[in-house]
Amino acid sequence: MTQSLSRRHFLAAGAGAASVWIPRPVKGYTAAEMREQAVNDRLEVGVSKWDLDTPCLCVDLDRLEANLDRMQTTVRRNGIASRPHAKTHKCPAIAQLQLAGGSVGICTAKISEAEVMSEYGIADILMTTVNVTPPKIRRAMQLRQRGAGFTQAVDTAANARDLSAAATEAGVVADIVVDIDPGGHRTGITAGAPALELAQLVDTLPGLRLRGLLCYDGGAQHVTGFADRRRRALGSLEAAAETAVQMTRAGLDTGIFSGGGTGTYNIDHETSGLTDVQVGSYVFMDAQYLGIGGAENPEVYTDFETALTVLTTVLNAQYAGRATTDAGAKANTINRPWPIVAGETGMTYTAGSDEFGTIRYEADASRVYAVGDKLELIVSHCDPVVNLYDQIYGVRGETVEVVWPIAARGKSI
Amino acid sequence: MTQSLSRRHFLAAGAGAASVWIPRPVKGYTAAEMREQAVNDRLEVGVSKWDLDTPCLCVDLDRLEANLDRMQTTVRRNGIASRPHAKTHKCPAIAQLQLAGGSVGICTAKISEAEVMSEYGIADILMTTVNVTPPKIRRAMQLRQRGAGFTQAVDTAANARDLSAAATEAGVVADIVVDIDPGGHRTGITAGAPALELAQLVDTLPGLRLRGLLCYDGGAQHVTGFADRRRRALGSLEAAAETAVQMTRAGLDTGIFSGGGTGTYNIDHETSGLTDVQVGSYVFMDAQYLGIGGAENPEVYTDFETALTVLTTVLNAQYAGRATTDAGAKANTINRPWPIVAGETGMTYTAGSDEFGTIRYEADASRVYAVGDKLELIVSHCDPVVNLYDQIYGVRGETVEVVWPIAARGKSI
Structure with a gap:
């Protein structure tokens, strides 16, 4: 922007008049209280x-707008996009502002968050967590049946097969990114051959459409000191970047290569092939992030x-x-x-x-x-x-x- | 019981059919979702x-019932009552179970909690925190106007005067307990002369009715080891007990002398004049309380x-x-x-x-x-x-x- x-x-x-922005009932009020609440609001x-x-x-609001502006200006200059994480704000109005400012989509951590964002008209949602329980898989397919632009993470062959079967049964195609472990072993599959093999499986399964990959190093975001943070962030995405090259060579879609966050938003573009950063906290900033130091100010971010x-x-x-x-x-x-x-x-x-x-x-x-x-x-x-x-x-x-x-x-x- | x-x-x-137990809308759902939710429930x-x-x-539920039973059996044997704190469960159904089992009332920490409990038919509510902002004072008086049995804490003369003026304006009498500091200086007024003077003021103000006193030592609840916990709990309530005697001598109401909690429920009756314990966590228990040890088992509570x-x-x-x-x-x-x-x-x-x-x-x-x-x-x-x-x-x-x-x-x- x-x-x-x-x-x-x-x-x-x-807060305008378009229907998508009509305030929904605030949780927990009776109908009478909701009317009262609307008056109070x-x-x-x-x-x-x-x-x-x-x-x-x-x-x-001035600060929020400045933060949105700073992020968008920076990622645009660096040739990547932002795909902000709605787990931070859980607020459709802020998601809509991010999209209006140029973000390519919104991330969610949970299927229930994706449902809310879709209900409020957010058209491009990437769920960065896997859906493994039958109810969540069913809900993911229902989102697609309702026409949502919805992509979800996969990190095992078994889950890919489950999703494909559910998609076929629901009469939809489920969009998938392969989640690659940056080394912390929290989520994702191992980069290289295991990830490539999974991507190939996704590409062949009838109910799925491969959209690319995802590699998020949460631990890198709060590393204190810009130089150390840069080293950690680029290092942990290196194997994923090589996997992306292998996927491209194998004719697989790498249109999404998503990673990074608020702590590395001005570092991640150095990872070859990375398309966007899943930045969350930048909209609000907080005391935890203040302490990590930045490229311009080594003491305070x-x-x-x-x-x-x-x-x-x-x-x-x-x-x-x-x-x-x-x-x-x-x-x-x-x-x-x-x-x-x-x-x-x-x-x-x-x-x-x-x-x-x-x-x-x-x-x-x-x-x-x-x-x-x-x-x-x-x-x-x-x-x-x-x-x-x-x-x-x-x-x-x-x-x-x-x-x-x-x-x-x-x-x- | x-x-x-x-x-x-x-x-x-x-979960029966009485109107007070009809499930209210779960927070955050549209009307259609609430219908769906009711089906799902x-x-x-x-x-x-x-x-x-x-x-x-x-x-x-078996464990919950055992906990309710254990508490009620113990306080009854010890000649006091339980006045469970709804800040723990925030759940009217559990509050109703506590009352059905013999508790003399329910505590809340916030005016909004009191409103919810009242709305669900809880008839005797003691708010253990002071209401100092104009909106909260207004809401406290509205509770009384709607006929709720509602008592609130006071710990300054200025607040007592504010409440009295608001009560008079609202055409109600506000029930008051004087909150006494157990020594932690977090909430409450100093025991002895300052507390007695405040109680006398409350007793004379036209909009207020003095019901007694309150002294809660949160820090005593998690003291490890029964003997140390007993020493701390009884010590920190000693000055409040003396104040209660002074209040009685001065002809003031001490019908409520509330204190204690889950960690000291079988200790607090040793404080002379104490009428009830504001126990919260006992309904659920948790890992924090397990570590404090009990009278029967010094290692685990x-x-x-x-x-x-x-x-x-x-x-x-x-x-x-x-x-x-x-x-x-x-x-x-x-x-x-x-x-x-x-x-x-x-x-x-x-x-x-x-x-x-x-x-x-x-x-x-x-x-x-x-x-x-x-x-x-x-x-x-x-x-x-x-x-x-x-x-x-x-x-x-x-x-x-x-x-x-x-x-x-x-x-x-």
């Missing part, structure tokens, strides 16, 4: 974020801006040196580093108890809170935190501009 | 738990049975010494100790990545899994894990007997 997303463009994509649009009740999840925050209220301020808030583990997870209090210095925040957060002041704390005061936390690890909330407030400056349902929240099946 | 809950009693309470009743798709959350499990499926088994499952941090949280593979030995489970779990086999592993195999995990820390799921499968032996909505899932506001 050659220009920043304008405010108007953003609203049109994210409208009432919340236009208010100051400081008037929202807490704990709640906010995204700074400043490529993207921290856009995701949890708002919380102080519940108890009557003891020296500390305060208690309403955002504990159920609002923040217990991922480390702990959340960062935005805009303040000389205080730490821990979310170690389920219901309460704890602020501890140092001698030079920039301020001391009273009961009822609100503060904003930079999220530690965005993916599992988003998964705790049913909605996200899109904030411009200090004003709530839009309320988006996190429609795939809790879709872990 | 003098007898175990029979299967019939249990079903009548949990019915279809799932009667199937083997091993036929459920994964990851999913299960409770062993065997007072209650581990009833809560996550079912997961093996996705990758092609690398020696390990397997990858579909239940990572989004299905298990990252609380420690890690989940325990039920019924197996010689293997460890980690849920360190968002989407995937990792099994590592030791030399003497009791078995090795193939792709598609299912296994059952004993949950690490029940409260935040329950908060990840929209429903819980009640299983008798290996058969699904009931599907309960976790209606307060995600209610963190």
Whole structure:
């Protein structure tokens, strides 16, 4: 994308009148509550974020747009594409923004996430995990029967045969990428002969269509220091890149060669044949990624801006040196580093108890809170935190501009 | 309760035809999906738990009933009551079982949880957290306007005055317990003169009715070793007990003196004047509590049975010494100790990545899994894990007997 997303463009994509964007029922409400909720959502649009009740999840729209822009500009310059991972945001509105900005498709980790994204009109979905249980295989075929652009990962011959049989029975062709293990042995098949053989099998099975390959090294994403990260990322994709060459020589489709993530988005294009990066966290950034350092700033990963925050209220301020808030583990997870209090210095925040957060002041704390005061936390690890909330407030400056349902929240099946 | 809950009693309470038990819409589904979901729920009743798709959350009904029975028998023998904390299960059906078994009421940590419990017909709710924001104070008064038996904690004079003004404006009387700090300075007011003064203020404010006091020492619950835990628990409640005596002398109501939890349920009655324990985790038990040891078994806390499990499926088994499952941090949280593979030995489970779990086999592993195999995990820390799921499968032996909505899932506001 050659220009920043304008405010108007953003609203049109994210909260406009097109039918696909009509807010779906927020989870867990009765019909009456949904009507009330719809009223509340409208009432919340236009208010100051400081008037929202807490704990709640906010995204700074200027920062989100800057992150989308930065990613798209970079991958385009490097001759690859982005295929953002919806497991991070679980939010169809943000997926649609990514596609509007030039992404070639959306990734999901779960079949249930793919179903939600498809239901909201996302037309090109790559599920990066294998479907091995009969219900999930059935649901994958139903997605194809409903006309979804849906591709899924395969890493064993047995699973390929199961999918082919199910596709044939369902009267569809299932699109497949072979998932290659980058060396961590978590998912995928071994690069080289095993992967090539599997790709050839997929190519011959009647219910399947080979679309290419996938190799994601999750462990590379958080390696501290750009040079070390680059070495690790390029090294772990090397065998997959050789496999891609072998597949091409064997006449197999390598139109998709997907890998990488937010930590390696400006490295992965150096892997020959790689077509796109499955970047997730870049939309929000988080405290975990801040610490890995970047190509420009070795201390802090400043490529993207921290856009995701949890708002919380102080519940108890009557003891020296500390305060208690309403955002504990159920609002923040217990991922480390702990959340960062935005805009303040000389205080730490821990979310170690389920219901309460704890602020501890140092001698030079920039301020001391009273009961009822609100503060904003930079999220530690965005993916599992988003998964705790049913909605996200899109904030411009200090004003709530839009309320988006996190429609795939809790879709872990 | 003098007898175990029979299967019939249990079903009548949990899944019968009374209007309060009609399943509410499961969060996040459209109307069409809800109809489909209702069909699926019915279809799932009667199937083997091993036929459920994964990851999913299960409770062993025999063990749940044994835990309810054990708690009720013990507190009754000790001359106190149980007032179970719904923050653990967030499930109205389980709350109703607790009340049917003799509990005097239900606790909640959040106003939104109280609203859900009230909506499902729970008539006596104690919110153990203060309400300090205007929207929450408004909602607390609306609960009273709708006739709910609702009592809330207060720990500052300013908050007491705010609540009184709101109650007067709403035309209701708000029931109040004074929350006393057990010494951790997380929540509550200091015992002795400050707490007494606050209780006297509450007693005089026109919109409030004083019901008693509350003192919960969360830190005492997980102290390892029964003797040390007893010393800590009794010590931290001592000042609150003295305050209760002062309140009684001053003619103030101490009809509620609530404290304690699963780790101290058979200790807290030794605190003079204490009326009930806010026990939560005992219904499910979890791996965290197993390690604290009990009065009967110093090594393992065997007072209650581990009833809560996550079912997961093996996705990758092609690398020696390990397997990858579909239940990572989004299905298990990252609380420690890690989940325990039920019924197996010689293997460890980690849920360190968002989407995937990792099994590592030791030399003497009791078995090795193939792709598609299912296994059952004993949950690490029940409260935040329950908060990840929209429903819980009640299983008798290996058969699904009931599907309960976790209606307060995600209610963190």
